Amino acid sequence: MQQSHLSPGVRTRTKRVFAVGGLVASLALLSGCATAGNTDASGKPDDAVKTSFTVAATDPVNLTPGNTWSSYIESLLFTAPMALDSESGEPVPAAAASVTSDDQQTWTITLNEGWTFHNGEPVTAQSFVDGWNATALGSNAWLQNYNFANIEGYDAMNPAEGEPTATELSGLTVVSDTEFTVKLTEPYGLFPYAITSFAFAPLPTVAFDDPKAYDLAPVGNGPYSIANSYEPNEPIELTKYADYKGQLGVADDISFIMYQSQDTAYNDMLAGNVDVVYPVPADRLGDVEKRADGRIAVSKIPNLNYLGYPTWDDRFTDVRIREAFSKAIDREALTSSILKGAGAPATAIAPDTTYGAKEGSCEACTFDPAGAKKLLDEAGGWSGPLVLWADQYAGNDQILQAVGNQLRNNLGITEVTFEIQPWAQYSEAIDQKKVDGPFLSYWGAYFPHVAGFLQPIVGVGGAVNYTGYSNDEVEKLVAQADALPIEEGVEYYQQAEKLVWQDMPVMPLYYGQYTAAWTDHLESVPVGVAGLGDLGTVKVAE
């Protein structure tokens, strides 16, 4: 069974790296790729030669699955109930034998028999319930807490004020050692997608005996176990777990080497010091095609970079203005020049590698300068200065300038200025509705399904619905779709997306596209909807 784990951490962290760090560069003269400097870690001479490889990573800080954003390491240490198929992006059973529901509200999770944690402790339904409860408890302050918000009993564990009144999710019921049920607050047909995240991993009892020690060297239920103990910025070494009941890992050892900058990681890959680097910095995309020909792949991580309109600002209440702005942007030119190909023009709410996404569903997302000018004139034109907003994420300044130049050239808005602030100030300005112009936003969906974009970006109470958009019709359609199984719900989500584009609350710009590259020490590396796919399947070249 192909496994690949998708998690928010993966996508969100790897966004638009073309300028991250950006300090290291190389000219096209570096002598060719040396073979990787893997160490054959066999301590005993009579052992067969062990296979191992290294992966460039960023420091995870924490390793308890509910409290980290470090998806690749977690996905090897732990196996969630479901996993995303790296190619199709559909959820497939992993630690679970089946995940079923009649009403999409109460879900029955049946586990595979005979699985054990790395320390030999059996993986039971209770292990999952324990892990989920710990993460869902607000006073633990674990980062992945939000994943559990739609399970019954979450509110009591995460009150708006004061201490939690419960320490367990009332919606979780252990039926037997291998079966438990989950009751959601509302029907949600996409639940199988949601539980592909490592946030839904089980925890063994040792995790609760000494949480601090556990966080440094977690005992998991995944195909690899941790061989050393976590130290900041030091490599994390994983070794194959021989008693794993899913698909066994191929390589004996996998090490994650921590980098502060993606450029350094890339240079180290060229020098053979690390085997896998993802993503390759945008500035090096031309370079990597020459240097690592046949050893690169572009991922299909579902994400959207877009401009939100400040609906609270009178100048943006007319939908024609919002459409005119959108039509005035040449997304092709933007992605090929500024992003150097590390992004594709966005013409819908989600890229077409996403289940249910329809390329071109946003009609005003097509470049049409004449049409844009006409629309703007019909709406009364534009007078005065325009401010474009963004947070200080690497590369945002260039995106904003390119957008500003396009609006200047195509709509004749001469006075364009920028507000580029640290995230905390930026989000505060949005919350307090001080933002007075289109503002750059990013969303990395938790799973490749169009609903993973709709609700967060334009749904009421959505995680990144900064524009405050709310449309009863859209809400109704989404609720209707949520109550249906995956295959049946999709058309209602699509109808909802169509309605959204009639209002144009946001302007899609581009989908980030990230490239993985590896050394000839490896045969191939799976790359797909989760960025890097299942590293357990990577074969070391002879």
Add this chain to the structure above:
Amino acid sequence: MIGYTVRRLLQVIPVFLGTTFLIFTVVFALPGDPIDAMGGGRQHVSESVKNELRQRYNLEDPIVVQYGKYMVNLAQGDLGQDFQGREVSSIIAKNWPTSIALGLTAWVIQILIGIPLGIWAALRRGRLPDKFVAVLTTLAFAVPVFVVGYVAQILLGVEWGWFPVAGVKAGWPTAFILPASVLAIMGLAATARLTRTSLIENLNTDYVRTATAKGISRSRVVMNHALRNSLIPVVTFLGIEFGALMGGAIIIEGIFNLPGLGNEIFKAIGAQNGPTVVGISTLLVIVFLLVNLIVDLLYAYLDPRIRHA
């Protein structure tokens, strides 16, 4: 001398408190919620988790109370935890050795190259070597360090492969030679110029002239008399430079991906990770004040006039 030492020591205290309080105030007065800054806008964190974290880090107290709590902890050697739950003291323990290795290497380069260059220029005053050193040192001041660093990395590291491109994996000294050389450039130029002017001044003094007139050989005059005296300001400069170099170098560590204090504090400022910023800054202030104190005392010892100033 003892009186001066005590006076000088007492002066350090208000300066230390003033400096740390200023840093503390500025860092914690940063607009925006540091807990909101945690995910950097790329990660979703639930409200209940954010509220819990705000409580854990006393973010709801007034600044003065926060500062008081911080100082009490600091007096017990506790620098607190950053917003990710890491001990600030362990971050420093982890990162400081890299900065020290970088700084020390740069410092040694400054001494080994700067002083001889300065002597050479002074002894050949007005002639070719002097002009050569003048041009070299002027260029060192003129070209911004990040341009030098970047170009050096591309040429020497990437293109010619003489040095590791980045990182510390190659260990000391291999991994540190290139970044330390770039870091040393300015101080090296300053050392050379200072040595030069100071030596020229001393060569023009009466006692050197007298010694020369007495028939003592030029090299002995230079070595025994002029050089020893003219190195006093150079030693002072190098002392303070030492303190400055110990604190890490944001740009150089960034360019060469060295996991030192400079890199760490720059990241922490961007993430509004107050405890880390304050912790590292406090350390830098302490190092700076200590080095300054030592240099001042040393100077007072070398030059008695200062004590009574």
Add this chain to the structure above:
Amino acid sequence: MLESTFDTGAHPTTAQLAGAASTAPGDGPSPGRPATGFARMIRRPRFWLPAGVIALLVMISLFPGPFASLFGNGDPRACDLANSGGEPSVGHPFGFDVQGCDLYANVIYGATPSITIGIVVTVSAMLLAIILGLLSGYYGGWFDTILGRITDVFYGFPFMVAAIVILTAIGVRNIATVCITLAVFSWPTMTRIMRSSVMSAKNMEYVRAAKALGASDWRILVIHILPNAIAPLVVLSSLSIGGIIAGEAGLTYLGVGLQPPSISWGLQLNTAQSYFNSNPHLLLYPSLFLSVTVLAFVLLGDAVRDALDPKLRK
């Protein structure tokens, strides 16, 4: 006396100390006699060459338009993504930046903030240093003590860290805020220099004589002490302009200085490093202009120092 700023060269003391014997630690100030040195100085090429370059740069920064239009494409904001990263061509001697704007026009317009910041920061810090240095050097007492401790506090600050934090805290990044930040860290060095040269000037015999004759404090300070005590400060200031300019570029390069739509060399370098592999020329021109500018100021400072410091004259 120095700060941990060799990382950026942002601090004036860096350049100042480099051979400025009059301002070296422990070396007493040497009030000079400006008039004679000055006349001699302006005749020498090592003065008028950098001075000429600076004059040209100041002209460019005051009137960037005509200079930018030399090749017919003077609008730095006329940008077309189709030209992104384009090679030099007729009318575009430096080629295009990533936004598809004429790089030559942008580099020319980039002179304005650099020169403005260098001069404004230096002049304002100098004025503050003159006032505070005169008062604390002449009167001494509690004012001197408190001022001494305050300058100590500013010394104790790691400059880069503090500047980054302050600019992050202010949130608004324009020429004014960058100026204020740099000035905050420039005045203490200058004040110390001024103070110590005032202290030695006030003990000079003609000052004592003036005092004995009953001249007012004000008169003594302005007529007698200031002209005799200002030389070291002038030397330091002229040397520090280059350091300030490099400091601004360094902060902007780190992403905490100026922001678009400002046009500055620091910003251009900041962008260039992200695109270095695909467009290396983006790094070349702004760093060339920046280096020449800093170089010109450093050379001028050197010339001024030599002219004003009698000890260094033969």
